[in-house]
Every structure is written in structure tokens, then in C-alpha cells.
Amino acid sequence: MSKIELINIKKQYRQTEIVKGVDIQVEQGEFAVIVGPSGCGKSTLLRMIAGLEDITSGELKIGGKVVNHVSPDKRGIAMVFQSYALYPHMTVAENIGFALSLQKVNKADIAARVKEAAEMLELSPLLKRKPAELSGGQRQRVAIGRAIVKRPQLILFDEPLSNLDAKLRVQMRAELMRLHREFGSTVIYVTHDQVEAMTMAQKIIVLNQGVVAQVGKPMALYEQPANQFVAQFIGIPKMNMLAGSIKGNTFIGENQQQIPLAHNYPEHAKVHLGVRPEHLQLDRSGSGWKVFLVERLGVETFLHLRDEAEQQVVIRLEGDSPVSEDETLGLSFDAQRCFLFDANQQRLSPNIEQLKHVENRA
Amino acid sequence: MMQAQTHLEQATQKKAYLTLVAISFFCVIPFFWVLLAAFDPQATQFLSLPKELTAGHFYNLLVNESGVRWIFNSVLIVGLATLLTLVFAGFGGYALSRTSAWWKRPLLYAIILVRIVPPPALIVPVYKVMLWLNSAVNNVILTLTENVEQQILLSRIFSFVDGYLGLVLIHTAMQLPLAIWIMKTFFDAIPKDYEEAAALDGASQMQTVRRVLIPLALPGFAAAGLFAFINAWGDFLMPLMFTSSPELQTLPLGMFRAFLRVDAIDYGFLTALAVIYTLPAVIAFSFARKYLTQTFSGGVKG
Numbered sequence A: 001m002s003k004i005e006l007i008n009i010k011k012q013y014r015q016t017e018i019v020k021g022v023d024i025q026v027e028q029g030e031f032a033v034i035v036g037p038s039g040c041g042k043s044t045l046l047r048m049i050a051g052l053e054d055i056t057s058g059e060l061k062i063g064g065k066v067v068n069h070v071s072p073d074k075r076g077i078a079m080v081f082q083s084y085a086l087y088p089h090m091t092v093a094e095n096i097g098f099a100l101s102l103q104k105v106n107k108a109d110i111a112a113r114v115k116e117a118a119e120m121l122e123l124s125p126l127l128k129r130k131p132a133e134l135s136g137g138q139r140q141r142v143a144i145g146r147a148i149v150k151r152p153q154l155i156l157f158d159e160p161l162s163n164l165d166a167k168l169r170v171q172m173r174a175e176l177m178r179l180h181r182e183f184g185s186t187v188i189y190v191t192h193d194q195v196e197a198m199t200m201a202q203k204i205i206v207l208n209q210g211v212v213a214q215v216g217k218p219m220a221l222y223e224q225p226a227n228q229f230v231a232q233f234i235g236i237p238k239m240n241m242l243a244g245s246i247k248g249n250t251f252i253g254e255n256q257q258q259i260p261l262a263h264n265y266p267e268h269a270k271v272h273l274g275v276r277p278e279h280l281q282l283d284r285s286g287s288g289w290k291v292f293l294v295e296r297l298g299v300e301t302f303l304h305l306r307d308e309a310e311q312q313v314v315i316r317l318e319g320d321s322p323v324s325e326d327e328t329l330g331l332s333f334d335a336q337r338c339f340l341f342d343a344n345q346q347r348l349s350p351n352i353e354q355l356k357h358v359e360n361r362a
Numbered sequence B: 001m002m003q004a005q006t007h008l009e010q011a012t013q014k015k016a017y018l019t020l021v022a023i024s025f026f027c028v029i030p031f032f033w034v035l036l037a038a039f040d041p042q043a044t045q046f047l048s049l050p051k052e053l054t055a056g057h058f059y060n061l062l063v064n065e066s067g068v069r070w071i072f073n074s075v076l077i078v079g080l081a082t083l084l085t086l087v088f089a090g091f092g093g094y095a096l097s098r099t100s101a102w103w104k105r106p107l108l109y110a111i112i113l114v115r116i117v118p119p120p121a122l123i124v125p126v127y128k129v130m131l132w133l134n135s136a137v138n139n140v141i142l143t144l145t146e147n148v149e150q151q152i153l154l155s156r157i158f159s160f161v162d163g164y165l166g167l168v169l170i171h172t173a174m175q176l177p178l179a180i181w182i183m184k185t186f187f188d189a190i191p192k193d194y195e196e197a198a199a200l201d202g203a204s205q206m207q208t209v210r211r212v213l214i215p216l217a218l219p220g221f222a223a224a225g226l227f228a229f230i231n232a233w234g235d236f237l238m239p240l241m242f243t244s245s246p247e248l249q250t251l252p253l254g255m256f257r258a259f260l261r262v263d264a265i266d267y268g269f270l271t272a273l274a275v276i277y278t279l280p281a282v283i284a285f286s287f288a289r290k291y292l293t294q295t296f297s298g299g300v301k302g
Ligand SMILES: Nc1ncnc2c1ncn2[C@@H]1O[C@H](COP(=O)(O)OP(=O)(O)O)[C@@H](O)[C@H]1O
Pocket: A013, A018, A036, A037, A038, A039, A040, A041, A042, A043, A044, A045
């Protein structure tokens, strides 16, 4: 049993509150990713789960038991540090086997389990080396080996891939997912990289300034963001936001452009319309938007456009597109894919009757 | 252009080497003389090649005089003091490195202040304290046993004045400030991550200290231990102040007394003593050198 529950967890350093009441549940065997911008309190939260940091208030339960005051060595948790923190005076084999040697496991068993972990991580030829003689990627593997060798119920990762180059990062992402499938341990993984979150997570917890902004499956966050922060944090390039007002089922932009929506909304004088770059289409017969930057990547092209009110949008096109800078174009919005956010940055729901109508049709 | 530059560099290097050789020569000469004279049956105060070699001076020192006793005293007192210094400096340095309490800085400066005051200036107050402690300890010893021989033995070991304990403690106290600073600086360079990783690997505090912190801090301990040993080994003032009985004489005191003898100065005897006196420092250095140059890297990244 290793369900993890955080109940109204808070962390305060002197006068400033860093983590401001977090409620999270992570099921047994789940791969949960805590994602958020730098400085939002991810590491602090993770270190509280590990027991390296006191919990100011709230309850932390592992497997149903409150562990607020259980010391880290008694929590049955492994952690992979951002810095790796491999013991420099020990060989790779000693590093991996350290936890077992502390448990007084006999030497032959340690060797066998170290060997098994090393094979899984392709470290076998390196077992006799010291950390100083390894590359970044190899150190990363040793750090992971050290975590999995004691078969913990919960493994914590704090930005484990942030010191690797881009290619290795993609490779390690796949590897970590494979390891998770093989081991079935519960994983809590912290990152500031939404790509890592989207690709690896079974559950994403978006953290913003010490508060949980939204919890959900990756695609749920993409398709149904609860607020402007999540909408813009998930997805690259980030979701376009246009300021304006709403009347019935029409959004009126600052440039007076009228955008028809799929549903009726309660009237609001100040709202933001959010639409992802991949849900915008070019309207070559239209006008109002001027191209100021074209980014061609081969598989896709990003156009950066600006209107008279100096509002900017990015639009993603498949493949190449015969568009040049300074051209003036129109945009067509995918009405089903537009989100509206109120002045508090929360997502607006359509009028109830309208919603029922839609559900009946479905 | 390139060639001209390398040529110039070579010339500069040559000059640098020549200067270094000259300086080294100048430094080595006295040691060389000491070494030669120690084995020369007709040693004089001038540098001369011995016509024959003898171990007679050493024999004289160790067998006829109390050389063995002096060496034993010096090694015992300084060795114990170094050990104690390392234990205290390890704990103190670690605590001072990790704490963020407001008294951290004031305390650090207070510690180094002890070191800045010249030892002779401390002698009067220290002697006063030691004398007071001494009478307390000797009172306890008198109540412990009636046997006079036992009393003398216990008093020799545990007295603060004219006893081993006093000398060990005073040396420890003198060497501790610098050692604490060295260890504090050293622990500063060891990231907290290692301890946290050890805690998550299931290590208790004792295990973390024994299997992670001490191995990582070895170069620091080697440096602090070497300084403490060499400083205490060469200290003359403290043994002079706090011992009077001949059984407690240390090597520097023995040398001093030998030098003061009224009859003609026996250079062979003195240089033999000097060789023996230098030896432990050389041994300590070669022992510590292995750890001093040992640096750990690659454990932490970013
Ligand atoms: N020991 C500490 N004392 C005071 N403030 C801290 C301490 N540790 C972290 N913080 C602050 O807490 C905030 C969150 O830090 P952290 O959890 O490391 O963020 P993240 O991992 O999301 O980048 C930061 O603003 C940081 O300055």
C-alpha cells in the first residue's frame, strides 16, 4: 500500500509562505508529475514528502499512515536528486549498493541486486568506476540505479533530466517510463518542463506560486484547462490570449473583430479568449492581421501575427506555407476550441441550458 | 612569431628554475649539515664531510640520556592532542558549517581571536585556571586511594600542571581554533545533498557520519591534523610552563636543556636529537600528503 495523500500541506520560511495549502492524492503505482515554473515550490513540496524539510502544517499520509514526523530513512522512499549526489568516494557498484549495505543485506545478495540494476540501466561495464569518471548521462543512470535497487514503494525525482542535453533527455524519458512499467513503484516526478510532464505523466499536478492550479490527465489539461495559467502553461507554443468582451455567443475583440463561439456565455465586459496556435486557420481572403515573423521547421510553420491593437497571436500550420513577412491576412477561429477566461483568469462555462442542449444532441 | 614566443617562454622558465634551485639549495644546506653531523663522530659547528660514519650519537642519546623518554612523551602528548583536536574540530567545524543561526559569525570570529592572541599573553590566566583545576583533581586523587605509589602515578597522568592530561588539553586548546576553521571551510564545500541522499538511502545519523561525511572530509582532516601535529610538536612554551619533573620532558625541552649544559656543546648529540625531532614531522607529512591531494569530484553536478 503506497497511496500518497497530501492534505492541506503548507510550508513557511520565516514570514513567507512558499507552499500555500496543497491537496494532492497519488494512487499506488501511479506516475505523477508535479509541473510548474521555476520557484513555484515544487522542490520544497517534494522535499517535504521525502522528509528532508519540515511540514509547517497539514498532513502527509503514505499508505494511509500519517508520516509528518517520520524521519526520511524510515519512510521507505527513494529520491533521485537534480545534482545526482553520487558519493564521490565510492565506485558505481558501491553507490548503487549503499542502501542495501546499510540494511545489512549479505554481500552476495547485494552483488546480485546491484548486477541486476546495472544490467537494466546498461551500467554493467562501469561498475568499478568512480562517479568522476562518468559522463552526465551515466551519472544519471547510477542515480536512478541507486534509487531502484532497494525496491522502494515510492520514488521521487527532482528535475532529474535538467542537466542532460536534449537528445539524452528524450532517451531517458522513454527509459524512465519503461522502468516505471517494470517496477510498478509509485513515482512523483518534479519538472518545470511541460513536455516531460505531458509525455510521461499519468497524472499531472500543475503548481503555480505554491498553489495547485489543476490536477488531471495530460490530455484533460490540454483540452479542458481550468484557468488561464494552465491553459498557457500546457502546450508549445503557448495558447494565444485575446482581450475583449462577450455578448451571447459572440466574442468582440479589441480590434472589433467578431468571433462566433460554439456556445452562449453570460455577458462579461472583460474577458480573454484563448485559442491554441494549432486551432487557428489562415483566411487568405480576410484581413486585419499582419505577419511579422515566420518560423519554418519543416514539419510545421509558425506564423507570428499582429493586429492594429498590437495584440499578437501565433498560428501553427502543417508543413511549409507560402507566406511572407509583412503580408496581411485574416484568421478563422475553431469555435469548438475557443476558451473564455474571466477577469480572475478562471475559465468561463457556457450557459447551463445551452450545455444541456449540446449534451442531448451528443 | 610563435617560435619567438616559445623561445622567450623557455628563457623565462630557465631563469625561474635556476632561481628555485638556488633557493632550494639555500634551504636544504642546514638540514644537510644536521644530517651529516649527526653521523659524524667528530661533529663540529662547521659543515664538513665526515671521515667515518657512526651511530654513536644516537646510541648516546637513546641509551645514556633520556632520549627514549622524551620521544615517548612528545609522541604521546602531541599524538593524543592531535586526535582530540580532530574529534572536536570535526564536530565543531561541521556544526559551524551547517548552522545558519545568528551567532555563527560572532562565534567564528571569537574562535579565531583565540588564535590571534600570542600564547605568552595567555600564560598567566591559563596557568591560574590550570592550577585551580589541578588542585581539584589532586584532591579527588587523594580521596580515591591511600597507596602513595598509585597516587603519584594517577597524579602524573591526570594533573593539569606537571601531568600528561594538562599538556594534552592545553595543546588541544591551542590547536583547535585553526583546526575548526579548516574543517568548517572544508565542510562548506561538501554539499548537503550527500547527507540527504544518505538519509534517503536509509542511513542513520551515525552511519551518515561514518560512511559518507568522514570519508568525504578526509582531506580536511589530513590538513587540520597535520597543522595541529606540527604546531604542537614544535611547541616549546607550553611544556616549559606546565612541566617541571624530568619524567615529563618532551623533545624540544630535552634539546633545550642539552644546549644549556655548562660544558662544551656536543654538536653530534644535538644534531642527532634534531634528526629525531624532525623525523615525525616528515612522517606525518608524508602520511597526510596522500589525503591532502585527494580531491573528490563528480558526485554533484549543477
Ligand atoms: N531554505 C529556504 N529558505 C527560504 N526560502 C526558501 C528556501 N528554500 C526555498 N525557498 C524559496 O522557496 C521558493 C520555492 O523554491 P523551490 O521549491 O526550490 O522552487 P522550485 O523547485 O519550484 O523551483 C523559492 O522562492 C525559494 O526562494
